[in-house]
Amino acid sequence: MSSKIGDELGLGEPAPDAPQHGPGRPQRGGLEIVLAAVLYAGLTVLFVAPDPRVLDDHIASDRGDPLLNLVFMMWGEKKLGESLDGFWDANFFYPVRGVTAMSDHLLGPAAVLAALHRGLGIDQLLAYNLIFLGAFFGCALATFLVARWSGTPYLAALFAGTWFAWNPYRLDQVSHIQVLLALWIPLLLWLFLRLLRQPTLGRAAVFVALYTLHVLGGSYLAYHIHWSFALVAACAWASGGLPPRRHWQVLLPVAAICAAIATAVFLPYLERSAALGLERSTDEIRHYGGALSSYLSKNIDRAPHVVFGLRTFRGENALFPGWAALLLGVWGMTRTLRWSGWRARDRPAISVIFGAGLALIVAALLLGDALTLRRDEAAVSWVLDFLSRSYERPFSLIILGLVTATAASKLAGGAWSPLRFRTTASEWQRSLFAVGVVALLLSLPVVYVPLAEIVPGLDAMRVTTRVYPLFSLGLCLFAAEGLAALDKRLPVAGRGLLYGALAAMVLWEGRSELPWKPLPRESEFPDVYAWIADHDEVEVIAHYPPALGPDDIQVMYFSTRHWKPIVNGHSGHEPPGYRQLIGTDTLPTKETIDGLRAIGVTHLVVDFEGRSIHRTRRRIARFQRQAAEWEGHLSELGLEPVAFVEPHRVYRIVPTAANGQGAQRRARQPPTAEALFRRRRRASVGADRGSDAVAQSLRFG
Numbered sequence: 001m002s003s004k005i006g007d008e009l010g011l012g013e014p015a016p017d018a019p020q021h022g023p024g025r026p027q028r029g030g031l032e033i034v035l036a037a038v039l040y041a042g043l044t045v046l047f048v049a050p051d052p053r054v055l056d057d058h059i060a061s062d063r064g065d066p067l068l069n070l071v072f073m074m075w076g077e078k079k080l081g082e083s084l085d086g087f088w089d090a091n092f093f094y095p096v097r098g099v100t101a102m103s104d105h106l107l108g109p110a111a112v113l114a115a116l117h118r119g120l121g122i123d124q125l126l127a128y129n130l131i132f133l134g135a136f137f138g139c140a141l142a143t144f145l146v147a148r149w150s151g152t153p154y155l156a157a158l159f160a161g162t163w164f165a166w167n168p169y170r171l172d173q174v175s176h177i178q179v180l181l182a183l184w185i186p187l188l189l190w191l192f193l194r195l196l197r198q199p200t201l202g203r204a205a206v207f208v209a210l211y212t213l214h215v216l217g218g219s220y221l222a223y224h225i226h227w228s229f230a231l232v233a234a235c236a237w238a239s240g241g242l243p244p245r246r247h248w249q250v251l252l253p254v255a256a257i258c259a260a261i262a263t264a265v266f267l268p269y270l271e272r273s274a275a276l277g278l279e280r281s282t283d284e285i286r287h288y289g290g291a292l293s294s295y296l297s298k299n300i301d302r303a304p305h306v307v308f309g310l311r312t313f314r315g316e317n318a319l320f321p322g323w324a325a326l327l328l329g330v331w332g333m334t335r336t337l338r339w340s341g342w343r344a345r346d347r348p349a350i351s352v353i354f355g356a357g358l359a360l361i362v363a364a365l366l367l368g369d370a371l372t373l374r375r376d377e378a379a380v381s382w383v384l385d386f387l388s389r390s391y392e393r394p395f396s397l398i399i400l401g402l403v404t405a406t407a408a409s410k411l412a413g414g415a416w417s418p419l420r421f422r423t424t425a426s427e428w429q430r431s432l433f434a435v436g437v438v439a440l441l442l443s444l445p446v447v448y449v450p451l452a453e454i455v456p457g458l459d460a461m462r463v464t465t466r467v468y469p470l471f472s473l474g475l476c477l478f479a480a481e482g483l484a485a486l487d488k489r490l491p492v493a494g495r496g497l498l499y500g501a502l503a504a505m506v507l508w509e510g511r512s513e514l515p516w517k518p519l520p521r522e523s524e525f526p527d528v529y530a531w532i533a534d535h536d537e538v539e540v541i542a543h544y545p546p547a548l549g550p551d552d553i554q555v556m557y558f559s560t561r562h563w564k565p566i567v568n569g570h571s572g573h574e575p576p577g578y579r580q581l582i583g584t585d586t587l588p589t590k591e592t593i594d595g596l597r598a599i600g601v602t603h604l605v606v607d608f609e610g611r612s613i614h615r616t617r618r619r620i621a622r623f624q625r626q627a628a629e630w631e632g633h634l635s636e637l638g639l640e641p642v643a644f645v646e647p648h649r650v651y652r653i654v655p656t657a658a659n660g661q662g663a664q665r666r667a668r669q670p671p672t673a674e675a676l677f678r679r680r681r682r683a684s685v686g687a688d689r690g691s692d693a694v695a696q697s698l699r700f701g
Contacts, residue, residue, distance in 0.1 A: 032154055033145070040140040040161065043510070044133050047166055048174070050516040056126040058516040064550045065175040067519070068570065069106060070128050071556045076110025077117060077124070078563065088268045092556050092569030093578065094540055095599050096276070101268040103572035104178045108216030125519060131177065138183030140165035143476060146186040150428055152480045153487065159502060160480035163325040166510040167476075168298050169468055172318055174514060178218025182469040184210050185225065189435070189473075192229055193428055196236050196243060199250035211258050215265050220466040222265065223457055224439070228470055231438060232431040239427060266457070273460055278573045280462040282391075282449055288463040289445035291369040294319040295326075316465050319443065321475055322509045324502050329475035332482030337425050337433055350408050357405030364397035368446020395450040429478075436474035439467045525558050528605060528648035533562035538650070539602045542567040545586035545623070548579060567601060586623060587630045590637050597638070597653050604639065609647040 050058060059066050072090075079087040087107070093099045109131055116127035144161035152160065164186075173179045191207050215222040237243075243251060272278065297318045321329070368391055425433075441447040443465045452458035483502075487495055532538050541564060543555045552570040559566050567582050581599075583592035588604065596604075608627055609620055634641065634651070643650040 032148075033141075036144050036158060036161065037137075037141055039158065040137050040144075040165070043140070043162065043166065043506075044137045047171070047510045047512055048136055048514055049133055050514075054516055054518075055129050056123050057519060057521060058129075059125065059519045060129070060132055060514060060516055061174045062515070063517050063519065064553060066132075066177070067557055068103070068550075068553045069177050070125065071553065071560060072100070072103065072106045073110040073113045073128060074124055074560050075100070076105065076107045077114040080107075080111060080114050081118075091559060091563050091565050092567075093571070093575050094565040094567050094601070096575045098268055098272040098275070099569065099571065099575075101272040102278070102575075104217075104219045105265075106178060106217065108213055109177065109181065111216070123521070125521070128177075132174075132180070135177060135180035135183065136165050136170070139170075139180075139186075142183045142186045143473065146190045147477055147480050149190065150426075150477070152477070153484045155499060156480040156483040156487065159324075159483060159506070160476045162506050162510075163322060163476040163479060164469075164472055166506070167322050167325060167472060168320045168509060169318065169472065171510065171512050171514075172298075176218075176466075178220065179466055179469070181217045182221055182473075184214040184217075185221065185228075185469055186473055188214055188225060189228060189232060189431065190428070193232050193236060193431060195251070195254070196233060196247075197240070197427075199243070199247045199254075201250065204250050204254045208254060208257055208261075212261055215261060218466075219269070220461060220463065221469065222262075223461065224442075224467050224470060226262070227438065228435045231434045235431040235434055236427050239430070269460060276573075276576055278460070280452075280459055282445075284462040285449055285452070285464060286372055286445050288316050288465065289372050289448065290317050290319055290443040290465040290468075291372050292365060292444070293369065293373075294443075294465070295440075296320055316463055319465060319468055319471075321472055322505070324505045324509075325472075325476050325479045328479035328482040328486075330478075330482075332478035332480070332485070333433065335485055336429050336478065336481055350411055353411075354405050354408035357401045357403075357408060360401030360404065361398050364394040364401060365444065365446060367397070368394040368444060372445050391446045391449045394446050398447065429481075432474035432477055436471045439471035439474075442467045443471070522561060525561050526645070526648060528643070528645040528650065529558045529561040531643055531645050531650070532564060532603075532605070537602070537652075538564065540565045540567070540600055541603050541605055542582060542588070542596055542601050544588060544604060544606045546582050546584075548582075548584065567596065587627060588637075593637055593639065593653060597656070602653055603642070604651045604653065606649050606651070607647060608649060 048060070050060075059070065075090050076087070079085065087105075088098045088100045090100045093102075112131055113124060113127045116122040116130065117124050122130070140161035142161075143164040144157050147157035147160040148154070170180060188207070188210050191203065191210065195203050195207050211225075214225060294317045298320045320326075371391060371394070442451075445464060448458065448464045483498075486498065490498060532541065541559075543552075543566060546552065546568055547554075547570075550570055552568045555566065555568045556570065569578075581592075581595055583589060585592070587606070588596070593604075606627065608624055630637075631641075638654045638656070639651040640654050641649060642652050
């Protein structure tokens with residue numbers, strides 16, 4: 001790293017009001033960064049890397065969401081080579097437009113994959129795995145750098161990076177590379193505060209570059225970074241006032257550029273959501289939402305120890321940060337952050353009111369958790385009845401408690417506010433605390449669901465706990481502060497024991513038996529996909545039997561061989577009417593084929609082994625008997641066999657007299673696809689839209 005870039009980021013000096021445990025800039029800054037990088041590379045290999053011999057033909061965790069992310073990145077690489085023409089219209093879920101905006105677009109990681117694949121000749125799957133491993137390494141190194149720039153001693157900063165990158169939550173999120181790619185968050189928050197206080201053109205350019213990289217990654221973290229910026233600005237301006245006029249000459253252009261980038265990224269999501277009526281239900285958000293007890297819970301699939309018995313929950317709800325980070329983080333916060341105000345013995349009545357307000361907030365959060373968990377309705381039926389099985393009442397109690405506590409503080413002449421602390425806490429520390437508290441609250445449906453009704457964008461996201469990296473960052477940096485303070489109190493021998501115990505805890509909590517699943521390379525794809533690529537008359541394909549769930553990702557992956565439009569698909573959303581269009585039978589009926597013909601589908605591909613949904617030999621044999629009988633009615637169905645590429649068979653949908661070549665050409669680009677799906681939606685609302693996808697397995701074959 002050059003000294004110029006380091007100075008722009010803040011490497012040359014800590015924040016003006018940062019606590020100084022030691023020298024702000026080490027005498028061997030370059031060497032210590034190299035040593036940290038070597039350590040983090042070793043931990044990456046130890047905790048998550050597989051045998052190097054399988055990096056180019058295996059994928060981490062499973063062949064569900066990781067494979068879906070790989071497909072999106074391969075699509076992004078293809079469109080980057082075509083000047084992004086048609087990027088938002090991925091080739092699945094035909095004829096719906098803008099289907100890329102139904103999930104994380106992953107354009108930033110796709111650009112890295114393109115650089116590795118096209119620039120260095122690295123296989124796409126190997127490039128994906130390198131990005132996956134780099135997400136852990138990058139998060140650790142970025143957190144370490146920010147910790148050092150803020151004045152944290154070297155060893156404590158090393159642990160901060162380790163806790164942030166390899167906490168149990170992240171090790172449970174290996175299926176979601178968009179969540180793992182949180183490496184820009186520490187740098188962005190740190191640089192944003194520096195930019196507010198000392199704006200320069202160089203610092204602004206670096207900030208815009210990092211901001212672009214961040215928002216082009218996962219949509220969840222791209223969204224949540226914006227309210228984090230607002231809190232950082234509020235903390236800075238609450239203590240130091242608004243920036244002078246000359247600073248706005250840099251800040252306003254930066255804001256305009258970032259707003260343009262954000263609009264280009266998020267506008268397609270808003271358009272698709274409005275066009276197709278996509279929304280997240282309260283039940284979806286409750287299912288994926290966290291609870292206060294989630295912060296003491298590990299995923300049962302990774303570790304047998306689960307506090308409070310949250311064994312029925314998905315890994316999305318296991319938010320345990322690790323014992324060292326949790327205990328040291330809480331202690332570091334209590335040491336660093338102290339509210340100014342009154343003494344309880346001087347104002348007993350007002351102190352009681354203030355405490356009652358805080359107690360009301362805690363009670364409301366617990367009531368909301370009772371509604372979220374809802375594990376034994378008989379035992380807590382009275383609570384659910386009181387809440388009317390809605391988050392509105394506990395959220396109202398939270399607001400009432402907040403107003404009560406704030407009013408008590410003002411009556412006492414105090415300065416109680418989440419943004420105003422004694423001067424022992426720096427602007428950076430106040431910012432971390434404010435962002436962490438809001439992130440914790442947003443992970444709880446009791447806060448998230450009511451806010452989603454009034455805050456744009458929240459209602460499009462169902463996994464509330466993916467805000468966790470913003471909570472974890474502050475906790476890990478405060479834990480480093482607590483570790484630095486503890487280091488000062490211990491003799492040399494005690495320090496050795498302390499760091500040895502912490503290292504052992506890191507190794508214990510970071511241990512992971514991460515499965516790596518084999519994945520066929522393009523040369524190993526079923527032969528039918530090469531046949532499709534070689535025949536131009538095959539324009540739009542529907543695959544049978546349809547999995548109607550995550551198993552359709554297999555077809556999406558194989559379609560990267562030809563990139564022609566396919567009706568099948570899987571994503572964060574399912575288009576309304578999709579199941580009625582493709583049919584819920586293992587083989588298409590005449591009505592289904594007529595519907596496919598009407599929208600321009602030219603060919604059907606039938607897998608006669610049916611392995612995507614029939615997993616036993618008996619069921620496969622039964623399907624093959626059904627398929628043989630179905631083939632006896634091809635002329636009645638309006639199908640013509642054109643290829644037998646075992647175990648697949650390809651059929652042409654014969655055009656009808658009223659649907660000749662001219663009509664087919666018009667249907668290939670249907671101007672009213674969304675209207676068609678909206679009409680179909682009326683007949684298929686509800687039953688099979690949400691619960692099926694949640695219950696489906698994430699593995700195929």
